[in-house]
Amino acid sequence: MRPRASTVGTAAAAALVLALLPFTLSGYHQALAAQVAVFFVAILGLNVLTGYTGQISIGHGAFMAIGGYTTAVLSRDHHMSLVLTMVVAFAVCFLCGLLVGLPALRLSGVYLALATFALAVSVPQIPLKFSKYLGGSGGVQSAKTVGHLWLYGTSWTVAAILFVLASLILRGRTGRAFRAIRDSEVAATSSGVELSVYKTLAFGVSAAFAGVAGSLFVMGTNGFAQPSEFGILLSLQILVGAAVAGLGSLSGVLAGAAFVGLLPTISSDVPVIGSTHGQDVVFGALVIAVMLLLPTGVAGLVPRLRRLRARA
Amino acid sequence: MPPLLELQDVSARYGQVQALYGVSLAVDEGEIVAVLGANGAGKTTTLRAVSGTVRRDGAIRFAGKPLGRSGPEAVARLGIAHVPEGRGTFSELSVWENLRLGGYTRRESLKDDFVRVLEYFPWLEERRHQQAGTLSGGEQQMLALARAFMQRPRLLLLDEPSLGLAPLLVTEIFRIIKDLNEMTGLTVLVVEQNAHIALQLAKTAYVLEVGRVALSGASSELQEHESVRRSYLGY
Amino acid sequence: MVELARRRPLQAGRLPGSPVGLLIAAGCVFLLVGSLVSTIFAQQTVAGLATGAVYSSLALALVLIYRATEVINFAQGEMAMASVYVAYQLIHWGFSYWEAFFTTLGFALVLGILIQLALIRPVQQKSVIAVVIVTVGLFILIDGVVDWIWGASIKFMPGPFGNKIYHVGAVSIARQDIGTLAVTLGSVALLWVLFQYTKLGLAMRAAALRPASARLVGVRVNSMLALGWGFAAVLGAVAGLMAEPAEFVLQPTLMQPILLYAFAAAVLGGLESPVGAVVGGLAIGVFLNLVGQYVHLITSELRPPFAFAVLLAVLLVKPTGLFGRRRVRKV
Numbered sequence: 001m002r003p004r005a006s007t008v009g010t011a012a013a014a015a016l017v018l019a020l021l022p023f024t025l026s027g028y029h030q031a032l033a034a035q036v037a038v039f040f041v042a043i044l045g046l047n048v049l050t051g052y053t054g055q056i057s058i059g060h061g062a063f064m065a066i067g068g069y070t071t072a073v074l075s076r077d078h079h080m081s082l083v084l085t086m087v088v089a090f091a092v093c094f095l096c097g098l099l100v101g102l103p104a105l106r107l108s109g110v111y112l113a114l115a116t117f118a119l120a121v122s123v124p125q126i127p128l129k130f131s132k133y134l135g136g137s138g139g140v141q142s143a144k145t146v147g148h149l150w151l152y153g154t155s156w157t158v159a160a161i162l163f164v165l166a167s168l169i170l171r172g173r174t175g176r177a178f179r180a181i182r183d184s185e186v187a188a189t190s191s192g193v194e195l196s197v198y199k200t201l202a203f204g205v206s207a208a209f210a211g212v213a214g215s216l217f218v219m220g221t222n223g224f225a226q227p228s229e230f231g232i233l234l235s236l237q238i239l240v241g242a243a244v245a246g247l248g249s250l251s252g253v254l255a256g257a258a259f260v261g262l263l264p265t266i267s268s269d270v271p272v273i274g275s276t277h278g279q280d281v282v283f284g285a286l287v288i289a290v291m292l293l294l295p296t297g298v299a300g301l302v303p304r305l306r307r308l309r310a311r312a
Numbered sequence: 313m314p315p316l317l318e319l320q321d322v323s324a325r326y327g328q329v330q331a332l333y334g335v336s337l338a339v340d341e342g343e344i345v346a347v348l349g350a351n352g353a354g355k356t357t358t359l360r361a362v363s364g365t366v367r368r369d370g371a372i373r374f375a376g377k378p379l380g381r382s383g384p385e386a387v388a389r390l391g392i393a394h395v396p397e398g399r400g401t402f403s404e405l406s407v408w409e410n411l412r413l414g415g416y417t418r419r420e421s422l423k424d425d426f427v428r429v430l431e432y433f434p435w436l437e438e439r440r441h442q443q444a445g446t447l448s449g450g451e452q453q454m455l456a457l458a459r460a461f462m463q464r465p466r467l468l469l470l471d472e473p474s475l476g477l478a479p480l481l482v483t484e485i486f487r488i489i490k491d492l493n494e495m496t497g498l499t500v501l502v503v504e505q506n507a508h509i510a511l512q513l514a515k516t517a518y519v520l521e522v523g524r525v526a527l528s529g530a531s532s533e534l535q536e537h538e539s540v541r542r543s544y545l546g547y
Numbered sequence: 548m549v550e551l552a553r554r555r556p557l558q559a560g561r562l563p564g565s566p567v568g569l570l571i572a573a574g575c576v577f578l579l580v581g582s583l584v585s586t587i588f589a590q591q592t593v594a595g596l597a598t599g600a601v602y603s604s605l606a607l608a609l610v611l612i613y614r615a616t617e618v619i620n621f622a623q624g625e626m627a628m629a630s631v632y633v634a635y636q637l638i639h640w641g642f643s644y645w646e647a648f649f650t651t652l653g654f655a656l657v658l659g660i661l662i663q664l665a666l667i668r669p670v671q672q673k674s675v676i677a678v679v680i681v682t683v684g685l686f687i688l689i690d691g692v693v694d695w696i697w698g699a700s701i702k703f704m705p706g707p708f709g710n711k712i713y714h715v716g717a718v719s720i721a722r723q724d725i726g727t728l729a730v731t732l733g734s735v736a737l738l739w740v741l742f743q744y745t746k747l748g749l750a751m752r753a754a755a756l757r758p759a760s761a762r763l764v765g766v767r768v769n770s771m772l773a774l775g776w777g778f779a780a781v782l783g784a785v786a787g788l789m790a791e792p793a794e795f796v797l798q799p800t801l802m803q804p805i806l807l808y809a810f811a812a813a814v815l816g817g818l819e820s821p822v823g824a825v826v827g828g829l830a831i832g833v834f835l836n837l838v839g840q841y842v843h844l845i846t847s848e849l850r851p852p853f854a855f856a857v858l859l860a861v862l863l864v865k866p867t868g869l870f871g872r873r874r875v876r877k878v
Binding site for chain 1: 613617619621666669670673674676677678679680681683684685686687688689690691692694695807810811814818849851852855856858859862863866867868
């Protein structure tokens, strides 16, 4: 399937905007935008797993943690360049994803979701136990910290690369296999799709993306990786972002990432309800509202708009 | 006397697919009426339109009053019992609980109804705690009838009661339906693929083809009708 | 009359597969023997049962909702927490403990029903993920609202059972623990009676199991679902109120660890089995206490991941939980 002209056009326009944007923003906002990129990559990964093969995961925070700690530890102990640590994080998390994906084959639906939830709760505790190497609750500090502009540039470049990668994977034979699995595992098997191979592969890819997101995340928090950053809330945020984006399609990922990346910070400025409290009330209410109005996410809106345009 | 059930120009759709195109039929009180037709002709949809399980256009009147947009819960309260395809058995619940659910809409005590039901189906007594899903096909069909009976309906909608049953059982079940009709005046609208036995049971019948009424009339006449004989009776 | 095929009558309801039944029996024997041998063992077991009962109650709430609507309600714990704050407020205004307790249960019932009607019903048909996300949003929202109304500072709430300790032989048993067990298991039992023996309970079960068939016999399925959410909220409130029944230390994060264990209990028991949820909760409570006592490797921070590690292990062996039914899928 070749990409539609309008899709390529939209992507190009978005790329242009993103390229020019940082020059209009303050350092603080650049960092914020970089955070959106983090969620962009993580949501992309989760979408591949949940949106395309139907395996629900509430545990991607765990993979982000692994990726983030990989970066921090490699930087601290081996003074590795940050970009290289990202590549390593990608590979490490890919393997972790495969390792998780294998037993995950036995679980389905809700049970899988809750098992990944268990993962999300457990993994961040590991650094607490092995505090000698992994810093305990004090965390691990990378050797190098980065400036806002560098962060923005790297984050969005990586996001763009991974977006293209995801599109390529999902476009070809692999993508078709994924979609077949999501729609009906029984039918997919009858058509010769090796379930175990593709499902595990999806986990691997998805985890790899989350790992890179974790790396970027740590870079964005002054190179500091600590357990409290990677709690269950993070996994839930990624899931919410993916749902807002719309599962099963890549068109809404930016919207989903912006929603989860920006809104909590913006909503803390809500006047009536007061600062920190207002944040939760507004964000929670917005999440509910978005799901009530757009249950299939932003991506679900796109075909609806297209149909409207076609009819007009 | 107006008919107990009247359908006028009823159409129904499943999403984009139209299943009924302006079906009209009438069932008099105390009558047994059969709806015949091939697979996909719209027989099941007709019953679903009456019980409110599917959205439809057109007018449906029960005891003179329009059914409007009532859903199945409300229709059941009006005195219409629908035994659907698949019998609607609560497989995970016991035989007794299935019967109790049949009497859900009734406010009074169900004791007398249990007695009456056991008269027709005495074997239910010893199976009362058995999980309904473990009953055989024939037993489940009888349980479905018993359950509908507990409702003390004025109108019984039956969807393919003979489906999947051995001929002896089919005869048995139709005998029970006839009994119920004669003893209690229960009005029955039965959808059947087994035209032969349906035409023996019902006085009037409608033949549906591709969502429309192709033929209707007294069973005795239809039995002699050329196309009915060829398509549905096999000779 | 035609001879119908004879079949061996089966009791309605499921018996756990024999290996699981044996496992549980073995566990009970182990606990009994251990308690007779060591007083510390006995004390930890009783205390574990009490905390376990709290997990059971919340787990049961989760299972109720899952059975009826195939949804995991992430906000169950926070709904319970909000209910506890309401109780706190009532006591502050002069209600006695038990007056506040029962009023709070009423509040929880209404809260559960309203949430189902306003937030869940509109999305239920469209997408399961959407409903789950709504519950996540609700989690966050309730946190915010509670924080806004009462603030995050710690509050103290009197408990109903006092600090008395009973002595059975050499074993010390706290009155609180007995009280907790009595109230939680009592609530569960009451609910069980409601479901098994009343017309309403039968209608609710029917609505959860076969909504289409239930409609045909006149059950208002949508109302039953709302009521189900109401009862689940009540169970959650009971769990919350019993979470720390003496010198209650109240803060917004109260229910979060309990929710974690409740999830584990619900899944351990098999998400569609109420019995499983109760057994699972008690088992986790006792297990964690004993492990905490005797296995020094597992410090308090490691409790949740340890519980989940065990859960994962169980799932690998029995993917649908201890009491869950295997869905056979032939490919």
